[in-house]
Amino acid sequence: MPRPALWLLLLACAVARPAHAQSDQQAVLAVVKRLFDGMRTRDTALMRAQMDPTARLIGIDSTGAHALEPGRWIGAVGRMTGEGADERTFEPEVRVDGNIATVWTYYELWRGSTLSHCGIDAFFLVKTMGGWKVSQVADTRRSPCQPRR
Numbered sequence: 001m002p003r004p005a006l007w008l009l010l011l012a013c014a015v016a017r018p019a020h021a022q023s024d025q026q027a028v029l030a031v032v033k034r035l036f037d038g039m040r041t042r043d044t045a046l047m048r049a050q051m052d053p054t055a056r057l058i059g060i061d062s063t064g065a066h067a068l069e070p071g072r073w074i075g076a077v078g079r080m081t082g083e084g085a086d087e088r089t090f091e092p093e094v095r096v097d098g099n100i101a102t103v104w105t106y107y108e109l110w111r112g113s114t115l116s117h118c119g120i121d122a123f124f125l126v127k128t129m130g131g132w133k134v135s136q137v138a139d140t141r142r143s144p145c146q147p148r149r
Contacts, residue, residue: 024132025094028101028125031132036087044078052126052133061141083112089121090148099127107139108147118145 031050038046048071057068077085092105103123109116119140126135 024096024101024127028094028096028103028132029092031125031134032089032092032103032105032121032123035134036089039077040084040086042078042080042084044074047074047077050134052128052135055134056136058136058138059141060138083114085116086110087121101125101127101132106148108145115145115147117141117143 035047035050038044038050051070051074055070057070057073059066059068087107087109089105089107092103095102101124103121103125105121106118107121108118119142122138123134124136125132127133
């Protein structure tokens with residue numbers, strides 16, 4: 001292969017990789033957004049569609065770590081009454097390598113106009129035949145919080 005053709009091939013690969021990585025980052029963030037959209041609207045089918053069947057949830061508060069089965073959490077969201085839960089995220093950091101991804105983001109959980117608690121959400125996602133799915137979530141929960149808005 002002549003040198004100019006080699007350079008063009010290397011340049012094409014260098015340009016294509018970031019575009020693909022950026023596309024995966026956007027797809028990963030879209031999964032997290034749909035999960036929270038489902039939570040806010042109490043759309044349990046939408047929430048369930050974002051989760052891998054083997055997913056795990058871990059919440060960490062002042063009393064320690066608490067595991068929660070995703071189906072129970074989704075069911076509880078669907079049974080909520082009164083003002084819905086609106087989880088707002090800020091400045092998410094996304095990392096993707098092949099078929100795994102992480103999202104680390106500060107969040108605030110609002111119930112109507114009341115800030116319930118805040119903390120960090122740490123998502124682990126896997127790319128399946130059906131697309132990106134949440135495999136694990138760990139979150140910290142603090143209160144009181146200063147709203148970022």
